[in-house]
Amino acid sequence: MTAPPPLLVFTDLDGTLIDHDSYRYDAALPALAALRRIRAGIIMASSKTAPEIVTLRDEMGLCDWPAIVENGAGILPPGDADAGGGDAYVRLRAALDDVPPPLRAQYCGFGDMNVAQIAQMTGLPEKSAALAAQRAFSEPGLWTGDSLERGAFERELAQRGIHAREGGRFLTLSFGRTKADQMSDIITRYQPGATVALGDAPNDVEMLQAADYGFIVANPHRDPLPPLDGETAGRIMRTELPGPQGWNRAICDLIKRLKLE
Structure with a gap:
């Protein structure tokens, strides 16, 4: 039987492990190598x-x-290329299109765009944008209305069983499960010595709070997260460096703090 990992790392990608602009993670390579050495x-x-x-x-x-x-709506098993999903995305799009037209018109989801438009909006190469368009569980998009209209939009969605969550770039719609929900199941499966979560956006908050240690990674492209429970006690910390640079420093410092290497 494989021994439990000494540390299980749950990490957001865009704006956290991956640079917001370049989509690269080179600055985090030293920490990734250290994690492999300790079998995390x-x-x-x-x-x-x-x-x-x-x-x-x-x-x-x-x-x-x-x-x-x-955003937690699905899980991709180890070594697998398919997360399933069934007809979840079809049902989600149908419910979205059932929202009153004045509100629906102010939300532009990936399903409302072609690959070239997704590439232009995200800054991804078209090949990567085509992969981003292959939705199974959720719909990211941009809200163009004001905050009052957004509240009405989200209430309409809630009546149809859809949750709206703000991420690093988009307002993402799904039928419910969060990163933290999936995180709990994975921890139960692997029984790690300790857990750490890293993220930069509102949809990462539950994950950050559920881990033994949490790092809010600096992202100069968005407003910082408000103070979270656990920060005063030092269980949740903030990086000074942004993106993969901050990720790298946070993980290397935690490995030393826990005396894992």
Whole structure:
């Protein structure tokens, strides 16, 4: 039987492990190497689709670990290329289109765009944008109305069983499960010595608070998260450096703090 990992890392991607602008993670390579040396588990937890995650997980050499996809709406098993999903996305789009037209018109989801438009909005190459368009569980998009209209929009969605969650770039719609929900199941499965979560956006808050240690990674492209429970006690910390640079420093410092290497 494989021994439990000494540390299980749950990490957001865009704006956290991956640079907001360049989509690169080179600055985090030293920490990733250190985690491999101590046999830690690394769980990607992102709004990205399974096809996007498969490519990144393979590139980073993390295929032995599951990944949380589409903001927690789905799970990608270790070594698998399919997270399932069934007709969830079709039902989600149908419910979205049932929202009163004046509100519906102010939300532009990935399903309302072609690949070229998704590439332009995200800054992704078209090949990557095509993977982002392959939704199974959730719908990211941009809200163009004001805050009062957004409240009405979210209430309409809630009546149809849809949750709206703000991420690093988009307002993402799904039928419910969160990154923290999937995180709990994965912890139960692997029984790690300790857990750490890293993220930069509102949809990461529950995950940060559920871990033994949490790091709010600086992202100069968005407003910082408000103070969270656990910060005063030092269980949740903030990085000074942004994106993968902050991620790298946080993980290296935690490994030393826990005397794991």
